[in-house]
Amino acid sequence: MSETKHDKIKAWIDEWMEKLNARAKAYQAQGLSAEDALDRATYDTRMEIRRAPPIDLDEPEEPA
DSSP states (O other): OOHHHHHHHHHHHHHHHHHHHHHHHHHHHTTOOHHHHHHHHHHHHHHHHHHSOOOOOOOOOOOO
């Protein structure tokens, strides 16, 4: 796997982890325990990832 693909995957994971963390904090603010908030946020995030378009790992072709 090239470094570019690795970087794209890492950025994609980081983006989803930020969303997961924000959701968990929002659920905690609604009064859920940390464990329940994380469980619910994880489920929501997994469902959103399933609906999201696949990550594009194709590297652009270099001009000839």
